[in-house]
Amino acid sequence: MKLKKQNVLLFARTMGQGGTERVVLQLCDILKPRVNKIVVCSNGGVNVKKLDNMGIEHYQIPDITGKNPLDIIQTIAILRKIIKKEKITLIHSHHRMAAFYSKILTTNHIIKIITAHNIFKDKIRLTRWAYKSTNIIAVGNEVKKNLTTIFKLNSNKIKVVYNAVKPFKEESEKLDIFESNNLSGKIIIGNIGRLSRQKGMEYFIRAAVEVHESFPDTFFLIVGAGEDELKLKVLTKVLGAEDFISFIGYQENVQNIMTQLNFVVLSSLWEGFPLTPIESFSVSKTVIGTNIAGTDEIIENYRNGLLVEPKDYISLAEKMKELINDTELIHTLEKQAFVDFQTKFSFEKYRKDIIDFYNTMVAKHEK
Structure with missing residues (x-):
């Protein structure tokens, strides 16, 4: 047959x-x-x-x-x-x-x-x-x-x-969150994934607090829903980060969101072969990911993105600061990321x- x-x-x-x-x-x-x-x-x-x-x-x-x-x-x-x-x-x-x-x-x-x-x-x-x-x-x-x-x-x-993933061929459409929080001119960093232990969002939140202390013009988006949503929102409140970390829930077109970010973070504790870095690469955005099996097949340190050890939010914060400070590095990583999307993914x-x-x-x- x-x-x-x-x-x-x-x-x-x-x-x-x-x-x-x-x-x-x-x-x-x-x-x-x-x-x-x-x-x-x-x-x-x-x-x-x-x-x-x-x-x-x-x-x-x-x-x-x-x-x-x-x-x-x-x-x-x-x-x-x-x-x-x-x-x-x-x-x-x-x-x-x-x-x-x-x-x-x-x-x-x-x-x-x-x-x-x-x-x-x-x-x-x-x-x-x-x-x-x-x-x-x-x-x-x-x-x-x-x-x-x-x-x-x-x-x-x-x-x-x-x-x-398919290439993103649409016009970027601004989300309401960008207007309501007056994000024009700010450095916007996003983490996209299910709000569960696997995705390590807790460590992203803690790293965001560290970064914001040095760079007050940073804003952080958490895109996704899941069983840990309430716990993560409580942590954000306890850390006094509600003004610069926003939970925007599940979004259908994550590539559209990624086009409006400065770069993406993937803070997972384990993966198989995640789509988030590939989606980021497809719109010429670089990624700071955790150095775990699967993710390290996509992200190559200082070639198309950066790698940090899982749970190490201090190192994650330092890598975010590095990208914020070095626009030339961001552009180099972005260029290679898009090439890798076209040739591999x-x-x-x-x-x-x-x-x-x-x-x-x-x-x-x-x-």
């Missing part, structure tokens, strides 16, 4: 904010004209509306990370109905538990693909079982290394396909790699 005849199920935990969810949307964009049918299942989120706009059916399912036996049985029953109703021939999972459910529910007649988005060291037996006899995409070399060293998976069965390259991978997996399955 050729690719054009495949009925594809993209299986994610959520369709909320985040890099994984954006990858699912990218796959929908790439695959819709090339397969017979494409549907998505998840426990929902803000990006379901985008699926609707694309004319792609979304099936709401329970959170696949739930451990209640009754929920697991219910989820299996729901997924079985979706697979049968849509006559699914290929399942592409985007979470370890999605791969687990896919393996339980399918036979060898259905092609199984998993994209590994993150680096883990837990649930070794479950992960190995779920990924075995599944075609694996790793979003970066460090993710692949994690799969082979921690989970002992066959390196030859793992294909690295770098994440990517372009959407066209990603599209080609995905189509090639799908065609290879379908051809292998036919043998």
Whole structure:
């Protein structure tokens, strides 16, 4: 059965904010004209509306990370109905538990693909079982290394396909926050990501306080939502930083926001292969990121951005001050960042790699 005849199920935990969810949307964009049918299942989120706009059916399912036996049985029953109703021939999972459910529910007649988005060291037996006899995409070399060293998976069965984003071709549209806070002429630094422990926003806030003491004309935007929002807002208030740190919530077009920033910070404690630096590079903005696996594949210290150790907010503050003081350095980093976007992380390259991978997996399955 050729690719054009495949009925594809993209299986994610959520369709909320985040890099994984954006990858699912990218796959929908790439695959819709090339397969017979494409549907998505998840426990929902803000990006379901985008699926609707694309004319792609979304099936709401329970959170696949739930451990209640009754929920697991219910989820299996729901997924079985979706697979049968849509006559699914290929399942592409985007979470370890999605791969687990896919393996339980399918036979060898259905092609199984998993994209590994993150680096883990837990649930070794479950992960190995779920990924075995599944075609694996790793979003970066460090993710692949994690799969082979921690989970002992066959390196030859793992294909690295770098994440990517589409170029920003629109006119920049100023947000209300820029007008309401009179930010004209100020140095604006942004951090974009889910408000969770993973993204290390606490350390960005503490670093921002240090920077503002030396540079009163700085303003800091935190873009995103999440479970730690209240805690982070309380910290901002306790540190007396409410006048120069603003939480603007989830924003759909982060590239538009990035065009209006002086530079971007990514303060994550762990990643797989984050989209934020790539999005920044796509609009010629440099990034100060944490020196962690995945991020260090994108950001090269003093070449296209700067790296600091995670949780070290003093060093992060010093790097921000360095960029504020050295406009020539910023321009050098920005120029290389955009070159790297075009050569390594372009959407066209990603599209080609995905189509090639799908065609290879379908051809292998036919043998």
